[in-house]
Amino acid sequence: MQFTSERRLDDGVLEREFTLGEIPGTLWTPGSAPAPLILMAHNNGLPKGQPRLVARARHSAAHGYAVATIDAAGCGERPRSAADEQARADLRRAMQAGEPVDEIFESFIGPLVEKAVPEWRTTLDALLSLPEIGGPVGYSGWTAVGIRLAVVEPRIAAAGFFAGGYVPRAQREEARQVTIPLLFLLQWDDEGNPRQRALDLFDAFGSKEKTLHANMGGHVGTPWFEVEDGNRFFGRHLK
Amino acid sequence: MQFTSERRLDDGVLEREFTLGEIPGTLWTPGSAPAPLILMAHNNGLPKGQPRLVARARHSAAHGYAVATIDAAGCGERPRSAADEQARADLRRAMQAGEPVDEIFESFIGPLVEKAVPEWRTTLDALLSLPEIGGPVGYSGWTAVGIRLAVVEPRIAAAGFFAGGYVPRAQREEARQVTIPLLFLLQWDDEGNPRQRALDLFDAFGSKEKTLHANMGGHVGTPWFEVEDGNRFFGRHLK
Numbered sequence: 480m481q482f483t484s485e486r487r488l489d490d491g492v493l494e495r496e497f498t499l500g501e502i503p504g505t506l507w508t509p510g511s512a513p514a515p516l517i518l519m520a521h522n523n524g525l526p527k528g529q530p531r532l533v534a535r536a537r538h539s540a541a542h543g544y545a546v547a548t549i550d551a552a553g554c555g556e557r558p559r560s561a562a563d564e565q566a567r568a569d570l571r572r573a574m575q576a577g578e579p580v581d582e583i584f585e586s587f588i589g590p591l592v593e594k595a596v597p598e599w600r601t602t603l604d605a606l607l608s609l610p611e612i613g614g615p616v617g618y619s620g621w622t623a624v625g626i627r628l629a630v631v632e633p634r635i636a637a638a639g640f641f642a643g644g645y646v647p648r649a650q651r652e653e654a655r656q657v658t659i660p661l662l663f664l665l666q667w668d669d670e671g672n673p674r675q676r677a678l679d680l681f682d683a684f685g686s687k688e689k690t691l692h693a694n695m696g697g698h699v700g701t702p703w704f705e706v707e708d709g710n711r712f713f714g715r716h717l718k
Numbered sequence: 719m720q721f722t723s724e725r726r727l728d729d730g731v732l733e734r735e736f737t738l739g740e741i742p743g744t745l746w747t748p749g750s751a752p753a754p755l756i757l758m759a760h761n762n763g764l765p766k767g768q769p770r771l772v773a774r775a776r777h778s779a780a781h782g783y784a785v786a787t788i789d790a791a792g793c794g795e796r797p798r799s800a801a802d803e804q805a806r807a808d809l810r811r812a813m814q815a816g817e818p819v820d821e822i823f824e825s826f827i828g829p830l831v832e833k834a835v836p837e838w839r840t841t842l843d844a845l846l847s848l849p850e851i852g853g854p855v856g857y858s859g860w861t862a863v864g865i866r867l868a869v870v871e872p873r874i875a876a877a878g879f880f881a882g883g884y885v886p887r888a889q890r891e892e893a894r895q896v897t898i899p900l901l902f903l904l905q906w907d908d909e910g911n912p913r914q915r916a917l918d919l920f921d922a923f924g925s926k927e928k929t930l931h932a933n934m935g936g937h938v939g940t941p942w943f944e945v946e947d948g949n950r951f952f953g954r955h956l957k
Contacts, residue, residue, distance in 0.1 A: 678917070708947070
């Protein structure tokens with residue numbers, strides 16, 4: 480893990496860009512160390528530098544968490560194949576037209592998840608070797624990657640998932656194997672995530688302790704107080 | 719409003735029993751005054767002195783809210799008619815047997831709600847005349863009474879509703895007229911509140927700002943952190 484830039488924010492948080500092989504990432508660490516860690520895995524289509532994601536990460540870091548995010552393979556600003564670009568365009572067009580998207584979704588997002596998870600695990604290894612990061616480890620964001628990680632990675636102690644209407648079949652099927660505490664956050668009228676599918680997924684998780692939060696509006700309308708609720712959720716479980 | 723007893727709790731909260739005509743109530747006020755007010759309307763079958771309800775009220779009072787509860791007509795420890803006793807027994811038996819309960823529910827709970835709401839308004843008048851209570855006013859608890867109050871009582875600024883699977887038809891129909899900010903709390907496997915009906919009710923409310931919280935388990939399994947979430951919800955709206 481090589482740090483390529485750093486800056487100290489007003490609230491004492493240290494924000495550093497890093498690379499780990501081909502993986503670009505950002506790490507925010509609070510003034511106090513060692514800190515528990517939150518892996519913040521944004522939706523595959525957004526770059527890790529997207530301002531709302533950065534604002535959330537900084538807020539959590541200011542509240543005592545180390546927060547890390549990466550652009551996994553094929554995600555964010557990582558190179559995309561022509562086939563991936565085509566699949567993204569097809570998916571967007573089908574969604575806007577209200578056509579079924581399951582097959583495009585399956586063939587495109589399924590492999591992205593499969594490739595992202597090992598990169599997150601490699602990143603986790605590197606992060607936990609830093610003296611300023613103590614653990615335990617939480618996960619926040621992209622539902623499909625989070626399900627896979629929660630199943631294969633015993634170091635993940637609690638997770639907050641967002642949206643979850645469209646999730647590849649493999650992850651829908653392994654949802655029952657997820658048993659860690661969950662906070663499942665959805666937008667009631669999320670244009671890209673059918674509500675009933677998201678509720679069914681919430682129902683399917685094997686966790687004894689799982690909480691659903693739903694708010695009004697579309698995909699990007701999540702109210703800011705949910706960031707604070709997320710911090711409190713991790714506060715209960717990352718100790 | 720006559721105070722009939724008082725005691726000062728360890729955290730500085732003053733807990734007073736009162737009567738207002740035939741209405742028995744309890745008022746908790748924090749050390750600092752004037753405080754915003756939360757009307758805590760428990761489920762009709764429970765007495766206002768039920769320990770879990772009292773614990774919640776004390777916690778909210780310790781966080782700066784005046785909290786009041788009453789046993790409305792036919793509820794808690796107020797006298798019940800023989801017909802009411804019979805209806806309660808019929809309802810319990812039908813629920814346990816998994817039989818349809820809508821008609822019993824409608825003929826029994828509907829009138830209880832109609833009688834409870836004017837008593838809550840009378841209580842609100844009396845409470846707001848006390849110098850230690852400033853407002854604004856929030857409502858917490860019994861969904862059907864809360865819907866009716868939110869529709870007829872402009873002094874209610876925000877409300878937290880619990881359960882809401884079975885709600886009389888009149889209140890289901892006026893849910894669209896509720897436009898104040900809402901926190902809607904349900905238990906995913908509430909034996910007395912069908913999940914889909916509760917979700918449909920949440921969907922029906924006219925409020926632009928409404929949040930759903932759902933947790934695992936049955937009717938009495940709500941985790942304690944929801945009391946804290948409720949305080950934060952009121953903190954955003956009762957200012």
